[in-house]
Amino acid sequence: MSTNVGTIDRILRAALGVGLLYIAFLGGLPAFDGALLKYGAGIVGAVMLIVAATRVCPIYSIFGIKTCRV
Template identity: 50%
Template sequence: MTANIGTVDRVLRALIGLALLAMAFGGFVPALAVGAPKWIAVAVGVVMLGTAGVRFCPLYRIFDIRTCQR
């Protein structure tokens, strides 16, 4: 598993993941406060944080995308 996520991409993923989790659990957005939208936002937020943490995105590998330097 080689890194395929660059620094800017990594920071953006982490910020988006944290924002989704904050919206889902913080109640800032009523549409994401309950039900399926909440858990979808949680799942996407966790995946975004996870891929930012390990610097690897499986979809990037499938489509042969790299945002980091080789």
């Protein structure tokens, strides 16, 4: 698969991923006491970090979107 995630998109995804993981597991917010929301946010955060690290987004590939320069 070719890269389809640009630099700004990558930075935003990494920040969102770290933020979601922090809120889910270290934030201590009462909304994240339930398992569904806690682990859901954790999974989404981990996926965001993986996409930021690999620069390949499967959803972008399906729709033919590229935010990176060629």
